[in-house]
Amino acid sequence: MGDPRMAAMLESQKPVEEPGEDGEPSGATDEKKPTRPAVKQGDVWVYEGSVRDLISFKAVRGAQMLFVSIRNENDFNTTTNSRGLYRVSLPGDAQGYRLMIDHPDYLADYFVDAPNRPFRSMTQGSRLQLRSAKPAHEPWIGAGAEPMRRDVYLFPDITD
Known part of the structure; x- marks a missing residue:
């Protein structure tokens, strides 16, 4: 991870733990969060999908x-191919990535495709x-063990 931009993004996206009454991190967990699946030693998670331009829907190669x-904080990386596709295998981690x-x-901000975010049905203005x-x-x-599909949409860095 020699790229200083990636290092800065990593530092800025670290989760911030709320302090307790004594000013120290509380360590309390929110009981409303869904239960995460049990992870066994040796589990491998595979993600695959595409990275696309949120405005034009064109494939983003080299992301x-x-x-x-x-x-x-172990990190794993991959780069999208000429068709904007990626596939990555990660060791199972109960807290996720x-x-x-x-x-x-x-x-740098992105949107992950999900059923409640129908980007393709939105107008370009939206x-x-x-x-x-x-x-x-x-x-x-x-x-x-089955690959999970996650399509990611990036916003072009355009000037107004």
């Missing part, structure tokens, strides 16, 4: 994807309005 373990993406033509959004990034947590 550097950095997956950082929330538990121990944070994803950071770097590409010179795109902003997608352009997402530029001011600060997307929340949930940890990537695997759920077994």
Whole structure:
């Protein structure tokens, strides 16, 4: 991870633990969070999908994807191919991974495709309005041996 931009993104996206009454990190957990799957030694999670431009839907080739373990900060990376596709195998980690993406033509924030985010059915104007959004990034947590599909959308780094 020699790229200073990736190092800065990694540092800025570390989770912040809320202090307890004594000012020290509380270590308390939010009981409303869903239970995470049990992870066994040797589990491997495979993610595959595409990285696309959120405005044009064109494939983004050469996007550097950095997956950082929330538990121990080990990192794993991959780069999208000429068709904007990626596939990565990660050791199972009960706390999951944070994803950071770097590409010179795109902003660092990204959107992960999900059923409640139907980007392809939105107008281009609606997608352009997402530029001011600060997307929340949930940890990537695997759920077994089968590859999980995750499509990622990047916002072009355009000047107004």
